[in-house]
Amino acid sequence: MKIALIHCPFGHRDFSENLKVVDEEFCVAPPLVLAYVASILEKVGHRVIIIDANVLKLTKEQALRLLKDFSPQLIGFRADTYWFHRVAEWAGFFKENLRVPVVVGGINITLYPQESLSWPCFDYGIAGEANHSLPQLLCALEKGASLRGIPGLVYRDNGKVICVPVSTEPIPFDDYPFPARHLLPNHLYYSFTSQRKNFTIMVTSTGCPFHCTFCAIARLAYRERSAANVVDEIEECVRRYGVREIDFFDATFFVNKERFLEICGLLHRRGIKVEWSCRSRVDVVDEQILKEARLAGCRKIYYGIESSSPQVLEKINKRIDQPKIRHAIDLTYKCGIKALGFFMVGNPGETKESVLDSIAFAKTLKLDFIQVCRNIAKPNTDLYQQLVDAHRLDYWREYILNKRDGRPLPAPWSQLSAQETERYVRRFYREFYFRPAYMLKRIAGIKSAGELGRYAKVAARWLFCNRSDVTS
Secondary structure (H helix, E strand, O other), rough: OEEEEEEOOOOOOOOHHHHHHHHHHOOEEOOOOOOOOOOHHHOOOOEEEEEEEEOOOOOOHHHHHHHHOOOOEEEEOOOOOOOOHHOOOOHHHHHHOOOEEEEOOOHHHHHHHHHHHHOOOEEEEOOOOEEEEEOOOOOOOOOOOOOOOOOOOOEEEEEEEEEOOOOOOOOOOHHOOOOOHHHHHHHHOOOOOOOEEEEEEEEOOOOOOOOOOOOHHHOOEEEEEOOHHHHHHHHHHHHHHHHOOOOOOOOOOOOHHHHHHHHHHHHHHHHHOEEEEEEEEEOOHHHHHHHHHHHHOOOEEEEEEEEEHHHHHHHOOOOOOOOHHHHHHHHHOOOOOOOEEEEEEEEOOOOOOHHHHHHHHHHHHHOOEEEEEEEEOOOOHHHHHHHHHHHHHHHHHHHHOOOOOOOOOOOOOOOOOHHHHHHHHHHHHHHHHHHHHHHHHHOOOOOOOHHHHHHHHHHHHHHHHHHHHHOO
């Protein structure tokens, strides 16, 4: 079959945890999940294209012209809960104009399968992993066979939505084919802090063995790829796609020290030169890990700090403290690696004083960057379950059913109002980034015109487009 996978343009929603400028400027990453789906389908003989309308800045009409040239027999989307309505809008437009079936996957289909397929723009949904179920669906469609029994399939039968249970058999992560990056415009992707092209992202593990209450990844089973499999993909990225910088999107890249050191050893033995960044907890790094990381090409580590308040950190089950945070950041600086700190405002137990303390603490750390977000109740998190239990209402389910608009969710766990949380997020950014000494240091470290342009664009948006917010 000829299959087109569509990545919609995404921007900012009022209920997003990030500010608008961050959602729009922090990272334009390749649609990795769709690239995995494409490689799964190509492996069994289907012809696939990916239209990344987000990075190409395409309208629905422009994307439609590309689709008409390809003449797909089926169109596929990935729908996260946040962007479900945008995906539904695009799916409905293409379905009306092309008259071909539409299949949708993503965590939202796993969480809300009945609700998602209540939208007529979707013909089929894939809950769980698509490795086996999606090829089985396409085979059944080609042969006109029954759809019954395909694990994770969501479909309609005489108007009734049928949800086949997801397979409980774990799929080894090494069994996944590498993402089909040959279908992507790899030269267009970047992050706000990236310095080299081509830039891409990778995932070497799923889930997280830690259990922070605000994080959906914590509810997923931890699974990791072998060191050899990881380095094989890195080598493909470098040699085949000209990738010079990789951002590993794992929740905690260094959690398995033995595997990480094996990855470093393989990179050295194969002579693979690439710069990379990753995410980590502050309590899983040590001097050996950081020295080996630097030698293997690590240039940035994104640390989940969240807050300086012991009370807040305890309530979100972070299990770290200020000494651990400072020790990890100091070690990272000592080893010549840049550090970005993730912070949140509006956490359980948050007060104005705790936010101001976090801002002051952040400015004492050897951090090169920060990212600050609002703590919102994300789908499939412990924090969200607490909200559902307390209010006896599944807000995200109502949102998928179009019974609730895009207003921010309640946050009864914080003493701050939504407006106060917004102001303190902006103040956090302003006080950290608009320090003269910091700005001079950042300018001195710029390596490319593209990097300079990104910094200048974001600074201009802050100073001119949001003047009233910046001065609040």
